[in-house]
Amino acid sequence: MQKTLVHKLYKLLIARMATEKPRDERIQAVIEEEQKVDTTIDPQEIGKPNGAQLLSLKCNLYLHNLLDTWALEQEEGGNDILKDTKRGLYPLLVSLRKARLPSDQLVSLATVLYHLQQYESTRDKVHIQRSLESYMKLSLGNVAWPIGVTQVGIHERKIQRQDARNNTATAGIVANVMTDEQTRLWITNVKRLLTHMEQRK
Numbered sequence: 001m002q003k004t005l006v007h008k009l010y011k012l013l014i015a016r017m018a019t020e021k022p023r024d025e026r027i028q029a030v031i032e033e034e035q036k037v038d039t040t041i042d043p044q045e046i047g048k049p050n051g052a053q054l055l056s057l058k059c060n061l062y063l064h065n066l067l068d069t070w071a072l073e074q075e076e077g078g079n080d081i082l083k084d085t086k087r088g089l090y091p092l093l094v095s096l097r098k099a100r101l102p103s104d105q106l107v108s109l110a111t112v113l114y115h116l117q118q119y120e121s122t123r124d125k126v127h128i129q130r131s132l133e134s135y136m137k138l139s140l141g142n143v144a145w146p147i148g149v150t151q152v153g154i155h156e157r158k159i160q161r162q163d164a165r166n167n168t169a170t171a172g173i174v175a176n177v178m179t180d181e182q183t184r185l186w187i188t189n190v191k192r193l194l195t196h197m198e199q200r201k
Contacts, residue, residue, distance in 0.1 A: 088189035108138035
């Protein structure tokens with residue numbers, strides 16, 4: 001049902017654009033359709049290639065919900081951190097809207113948000129801890145040796161050969177997602193959201 005809703009949403013968007021209605025009306029129609037989407041992330045959906053578009057939409061809408069909730073809770077004059085967070089998350093929200101976030105980052109982000117949703121519903125600290133652990137995996141990416149150690153024992157040659165084979169098999173994949181400035185910025189701001197959620201009463 002959710003997949004058909006996403007397809008319906010995009011077909012509606014394309015149809016609206018074809019009829020040349022004013023932009024405001026098109027945006028309002030998309031917003032109305034998106035309000036029907038359930039933002040609850042199902043762990044069974046995470047990692048499925050054919051469900052990436054729906055998962056991206058759910059993550060996008062849930063992040064917007066978190067930011068809106070934060071804005072409602074925020075006192076007057078103290079919203080500089082919120083503004084910076086929104087600004088930093090903008091590239092992520094655009095990537096999610098267009099369903100162009102790399103699959104490994106989408107899986108990690110969806111896992112973070114899934115645990116955050118569980119924490120919101122149960123207030124069990126285990127879920128916020130799992131969310132933080134998932135965030136750490138997201139921020140590290142697929143770094144093989146995050147502490148910089150490459151020669152650690154008598155089996156170092158075998159491990160180096162395996163690493164060399166793995167590196168040729170995964171050529172073109174960025175080892176550390178934090179090397180890209182935009183990605184580093186939105187990952188840092190996801191941490192701000194986590195910290196805010198953890199400190200909420």
